[in-house]
Amino acid sequence: MKKLLLATTLILPFAAPAAAEGTLNIYAWADSISPDLIAKFTEETGIEVNVDSFSSNEDALTKLQAGSSGYDLVTPSQHFVKIMADEGLLEDIDAYELAAYAQLDARWKGQWWDPENDYSIPLAYGTAGFSVNRDKYDGPVDSWSVLFEPTDLAGSIALLSYPDEVVSAAQLYLGVEFCSEDKAEMKKVYDLLVAQKPSVVAYTSDNIENRLGSGEVAAHFWWDGNTLRLRNSGANVEYAAPKEGLVGWLDSFVVPAGAANVDNAKAFIDFMSTVENATEQYNYYAHSAPVAIDESKALYTPENAPELFPTVPVVFAQACSPAAQDLVTKVWTDLLQ
Amino acid sequence: MSKAFRFWGLVPAWALMILTLIVPILIVAGVSVAERGAYGGFNWAFDLSSYRQILYTVGWTDELEFDPKYVLIIGRTLLFAGGATLISLLLALPVAYYISQQSSRLKTILLYLVTLPFWVSMIVRVYAWLIILGNDGLLERIYRIFGGADISGFLFTPGAMITGMVYSYIPLMILPVYASVEKIDPALIEASHDLYGGRWTALKRVILPLAAPGLTAGSILVFVPCLGTVLEPMLLGGGKQLMMGTLIQTQFGGARNWPFGAAIAMVLLILVVLTLLLNARRAGRQMEATL
Incomplete structure (x- = not known):
């Protein structure tokens, strides 16, 4: 019995990474992603989501430069997307092939920070x-x-x-x-x-x-x-x-180079960009949405939200x-x- | 066995020291003489310009000139850390002495209370001071009750910053001072009174010399973290003047100049080591004197 217990304890640390297939580690601006949507994503996909927050683009850049941040998804602003991409810190996820890309307003496509739309899908501006x-x-x-x-x-x-x-x-x-x-x-x-x-x-x-x-x-x-x-x-x-x-400013989802859960990250980007979820995110975050939303359900209009x-x-x-x-x-x- | 054990038994300790202390310091030292990367980070090329930048920077007129701003920041940090240490020392001595005079049951409770704030996150504790010192905060209200005139607030002043530093680190002063004060034999104080020494003489000639080890240990424990403090200058001081901690943070963040940040960190480290060395030498001399 004791031996069995010991063996199990020894195996446990090795077992953990296997379970990691079902996780997604997000590094985002503080309080920027609706917790309800994260719960919904976990419910629909079974993927466990961990969210850490940063409060400046510089923090996010420094974290990625320091290497092996462990994050699968980060949400820097446009100029930092450019810097991160130039520095080779981002995974080329062929963002233009994602369902989320089709939802994107044309004015955010092919811009100077990601001319080929390889790396990023905007989340808010x-x-x-x-x-x-x-x-x-x-x-x-x-x-x-x-x-x-x-x-x-x-x-x-x-x-x-x-x-x-x-x-x-x-x-x-x-x-x-x-x-x-x-x-x-x-x-x-x-x-x-x-x-x-x-x-x-x-x-x-x-x-x-x-x-x-x-x-x-x-x-x-x-x-x-x-x-x-x-x-x-x-x-x-x-x-x-x-x-x-x-x-x-325009914040976008990007995937750090070498991230462990790229597919989960893509799934989350697509999830966040459906009309229904993007509308909910818009109502939660109260910053403009770069993807199509359901105007009839949007809480903020030019009349009540001139900001x-x-x-x-x-x-x-x-x-x-x-x-x-x-x-x-x-x-x-x-x-x- | 004993010789082999002495070697192998210490291996874990050495491994820990090397991995968690020496290697990180070598990395910082390495980065400080590396070439800065264009967008932060660094390249492996030998470059001493980070150290030169501490004294000489390219001015607005495009010329390399002596620029005292970083020396000023380092001086300011030393001054504030020293001030906070001195205030902690003055406050901690009576507190520690008072605790040492209580019954053993009360002693335990009081010491527990001294360490209690450490169980709460540092950020939360600093935020508490925002509420106390802020506009229309606790302190201002009390001030007004006693008929104080309208004042423009305590927050975002050097005073607020030092208050925060003293508050954060004073337990590190009280505990070692208590440890040495507690050991003082009351008979020695009685003896000084018997010899017609007044209270002041007893304090100066008996208590202070015997408490000196605790006072020194406490001063180091407070001074060193105060040198590198970041939260208090930013949250309570209003970030209007850079300190070494916030300067280093800026270099790794907005300035994207890691080697310079590392160079300042090395200066900070050298200051800390110097403090410890000076103290060790003084302690050594005192030992000789007493022998």
């Missing part, structure tokens, strides 16, 4: 801008100048702790091209942010709902759908529509060259030195 608490601030929100050269908002502003997002917005405001390698132009961005710094309470990316909703700060650098969700939960917040434009239907220009973030990225970093470390 939206914008980065800033939101104000209307109990604390009743001035205009039609320009980035309100945030970057504040008068009324001084001392009540919080930005994100991600240089890419903040610098991109400052570039939009100043009319400096994204990923500029021109030092003089980037110096302007730096000067703008340094002059703004005394008016900024914090550079932080956590706990934004509370900070803005409770009025701890009157303005926060933020995303469209998050503002929408906070507003729907009763907070008096408004997503700004700066005339200089908003920074666009998701911006009328100002949307400029998508680019994959910067190392030289341009170094300038972004220089702006940031000089700012926070």
